Amino acid sequence: MSNTTAESSPNAESMxxxxxxxxxxxxxxxxxxxxxxxxxxxxxxxxxxxxQEKAAIQLVDTCEGLDELITNLVDLPxxxxxxxxxxxxxxxxRHGTISIxxxxxxxxxxxxxxxxxxxxxxxxxxxxxxxxxxxKIFECSLIPKVFFDVxxxxxxxxxxxxIALSGVQDLQLMELAARRSSRRxxxxxxxxxxxxxxxxxxxxxxxxxTKQTGLKLFAPEFGGSYExxxxxxxxxxxxQYCAQDVQFLPMLWxxxxxxxxxxxSAKVQLEVENRVRLSQSATFNGxxxxxALGPAGxx
Numbered sequence: 001m002s003n004t005t006a007e008s009s010p011n012a013e014s015m016x017x018x019x020x021x022x023x024x025x026x027x028x029x030x031x032x033x034x035x036x037x038x039x040x041x042x043x044x045x046x047x048x049x050x051x052q053e054k055a056a057i058q059l060v061d062t063c064e065g066l067d068e069l070i071t072n073l074v075d076l077p078x079x080x081x082x083x084x085x086x087x088x089x090x091x092x093x094r095h096g097t098i099s100i101x102x103x104x105x106x107x108x109x110x111x112x113x114x115x116x117x118x119x120x121x122x123x124x125x126x127x128x129x130x131x132x133x134x135x136k137i138f139e140c141s142l143i144p145k146v147f148f149d150v151x152x153x154x155x156x157x158x159x160x161x162x163i164a165l166s167g168v169q170d171l172q173l174m175e176l177a178a179r180r181s182s183r184r185x186x187x188x189x190x191x192x193x194x195x196x197x198x199x200x201x202x203x204x205x206x207x208x209x210t211k212q213t214g215l216k217l218f219a220p221e222f223g224g225s226y227e228x229x230x231x232x233x234x235x236x237x238x239x240q241y242c243a244q245d246v247q248f249l250p251m252l253w254x255x256x257x258x259x260x261x262x263x264x265s266a267k268v269q270l271e272v273e274n275r276v277r278l279s280q281s282a283t284f285n286g287x288x289x290x291x292a293l294g295p296a297g298x299x
Contacts, residue, residue: 057243059234061115063126069112070128072105073137080257081144081169082106083137084249087153088242089116090226093286094159099229104246111243117230124161141166146253148172148189148245150272152286154279165276171252173268173275176294178259184299185292193248196255207244214241271295 060069076082084104090096101114101123114134116123124135137143138157147153149172150165157163175192176183187195193207217237218224228238260268274295278284 057111057113057239059113059115059239060123061118063122066114066119066123066126066134067128069103069114070132070134070137072108072110073103073134074130074132076105076107076143078142078144080106080250080253081146083143084146084246084253085153086148086242086246086249087116087156088229089156090229092152093155094284096156097230098156098160100234100242102242102246104243104249106250111247113234113239113242115232115234118232121161124163135161135163138163139166143167144169146171146249148192148249148252149186151275151279151284151291154276155284155286158280164280168272168276169253170268170272170275171249171256173271173295174253174256174260176298177264177268178256182299183294186294189245192252193245197248197251210240210244213237217241267295267298 058065058069060066073083082105084106086102087098088100088102089098092098098116101116103112103114104110105112114123119126124138125133127133138145144167145165146169148170150168150170154165154168157165171192172186172189175196176186190211194204199207214237216222216224217228217235218226220226228235231238257265279286
């Protein structure tokens with residue numbers, strides 16, 4: 001995730017990821033949708049637990065853990081998206097490293113922290129019993145995966161592990177498209193949570209406290225060091241920091257998706273593809289003021 005900020009139906013068939021014996025890649029079939037009543041239940045459950053309580057966090061740092069994780073990522077609905085993803089690392093980019101991969105699974109309200117520092121490429125190449133891998137999930141265009149500002153995440157995944165993301169939805173662009181005011185500058189995730197999440201004052205204070213605790217541990221300007229993401233065992237403070245923001249993404253997706261027009265939704269998808277393609281180019285630079293600018297022609 002980029003740290004740059006500017007402005008603070010009828011039922012379809014369920015998704016099944018079906019391994020093809022003897023082929024290098026696994027095909028995937030498009031999943032179905034969650035019924036409105038089910039979505040309302042998910043939303044209510046999210047508001048009642050993920051914000052108010054410290055949700056259960058599952059650390060994945062072994063092959064056995066990967067087996068269980070991958071099994072839990074198949075047969076999931078695609079509308080709304082089931083997978084919400086973020087990464088943490090040291091100078092997260094082609095020039096740095098990935099330490100932790102966070103995945104929030106909406107239907108089960110499960111948060112997984114995958115230890116990339118310890119597992120390395122094995123995190124993406126290890127196959128479950130059915131042949132499925134995280135790499136295949138990340139590269140499958142039929143499995144929607146929600147990021148907030150995918151650019152530096154994509155850069156790091158492509159540069160270090162040759163993962164070409166597909167099926168990406170970018171909440172930063174969705175927020176920009178849903179706006180009724182100027183679209184010249186994008187917002188950071190913190191501002192989106194602060195302005196657009198339905199939280200009470202006490203919930204907002206709890207979120208800010210967890211955020212501030214994390215910043216003091218890793219941000220140099222607060223006396224911290226990004227190396228803390230590579231300290232093992234992982235501290236409870238870092239676990240909570242990594243898990244917190246990704247748990248907010250489904251609610252933001254619901255709001256921005258509801259407020260976007262079909263025309264803007266199409267523009268967002270085109271720009272997401274542009275972002276992923278640019279992040280994989282030799283000249284991509286994920287640092288600088290240009291990262292705060294909205295897409296050309298959007299303002």
